[in-house]
Amino acid sequence: MKIRTRLTLLFTLITAMLLGVYSISIYYSSKEAREKSFYSELRNEAIAKADLFFQSSLPEQEMHKLYKNNNRTLNEVQVAIYDTTNRLIYHDDAKVDYVKETPEMLSRIFRKKKISFFMDNLQVIGMVYHYNGKTYAVTAASYDKYGYDYLTHLLTISIIAFISILILIYLAGILLSKKALSPLSEMVNQIKKITAGKLQLRLKTTGEKDELNELAGNFNKMLERLENSFDAQKYFVSNISHELRTPLSAIIAELELASEKDQTKEEYQQTIRYALDDARNMAKLSNSLMDLAKASYDPNEISFSEIRLDEVLLESYAKTTKENAAYKVSLNIDHDVEEHQLVIQGNEYLLQVAFNNLIDNACKYSPEHLCLIDVKIQKNALHINFVNTGIIISQKDLEHIFEPFYRSETSRKEKGYGIGLYLTEKITKLHNAYIVAFSDKNTTVFKFIIKLDNKITV
Known part of the structure; x- marks a missing residue:
C-alpha cells in the first residue's frame, strides 16, 4: 500500500473516530435531556390535573371529555389520583389504564414522595x-x-452527516496527500535516473525547511561522497596499474635480456640485483597499499587503545634509522609538555605508519638526511613538527601534496609512489587530528596537531 493511500485512510479513520464520539455524545445527551424534560412535563401535568380536579367546579365528566378530545390530536397525559387507602379518586380513562397502579406502587409513592x-x-x-x-x-x-420523533430525526441527520463528511474527508485526504507527497514522487523519478554512470546528478531542493528537503540534501551529500569514492577508485586503479607496470616491465626486460645471451657471473649478479631492487619496490608499494586499505576502514572497525605518542615516535625513529643507516633523526620534547598530555586513544600501528612516512619524507629530501622532530604545546593543542632543510616545496605543490599518487617536480628524482602523505593524512583524520605543511626559506615543516580537549572520540 502506498504511503499516500495509507495516510488518507489513517486520516479518515481518525476523523471517523472523533466524529463518531462527538455524534454519539450529542445523541445520548439529547436522549437524556428529552427524558428529564418529559418527566418534568409529566409532573407539571399531574399537578395541573390535580389542581383542576380539587380546586375547580369542573365536573369529572367534563374532565374526561376534555382528556378524550385532547387525546385525538395529542399524546395526552393520563392522570390518576388515589387517597391514602389506595382508593381511586380520579382517573382520566379508567378503561384504558396505562399504569395499572398496584398497592405496592402506591405504597412506594407515599413512602418516597416522588x-x-x-x-x-x-x-x-x-x-x-x-x-x-x-x-x-x-x-x-x-x-x-414529539421527543422520540426529534431523536429519530437527529439520529438520521447524524448518520447522513457522518457518512457525507467521511466521504468528503477521504477525497480531501487524497488531494492533500497527493499535493504533500508530490515532491517525494518527483524525488523518486529523479532517483531512478541516477546510475553508476550518472552520479553527477542531484536531487532538486527548495528553500523550505521541511523533512523532504532535509532528505534531499542528505541524499545529495551521499551522492557526492559516492561520486568522490568512485572517482578516487578509478584514479586509484589507474595509478596502481601504472605504478605496478613500471617495475614489472623492468623485471621482465632484465630477465629476458639475461636469458637471450650468455653473460658473465658478474653480469648475472648485476641483473639479479636490478630485479631484486624492482621486486623490493613492488613489495614496498604493496605494503603501502595495504596500509592505505587499513586507514580507509570505518573508524568503528579499527581497534583503539591508550598509547603514548612519545613512545610511538621513538619506535618510528628506531625503525627508520635501522632501515636507512644514512638517515639521522633528532627528537626534542619541550619541557612544558606533561606526561599525561602525550597519552591518547589511538591505533599504534597506523600512527607508526604515519610517523614513519613523515620521518622518511623529511630525511629523503634533506641534503643532510636529517629530520628534526619537535614536540610542544600550543593553544591547548599538542604540536608534533617534522622539520627538514633543503629544497622547498612550491605553493602549487603544497595545495596538492596530500592527494593520492601526486608527486611534485622536486620529488620525482627520488623513488616513491605518492601514497605516503595521502596515507598519513587519512590516519591523522582517523585520530581526530589534522596535518598541515608549509615550506619557506630552505625549511619544510609538516605539523601533526591534536587538541588536548578532544583526543579521539570513537
Missing part, C-alpha cells in the same frame, strides 16, 4: 399531592411522541 420509571414506551411519574390537609398519590403517564 418516583419515575419507564413502562414499555411510556414514561411514568408518581408523586404526593396535598389538599385540605389530606395526602393523595398522583400518577401521570404518557408517550413522548
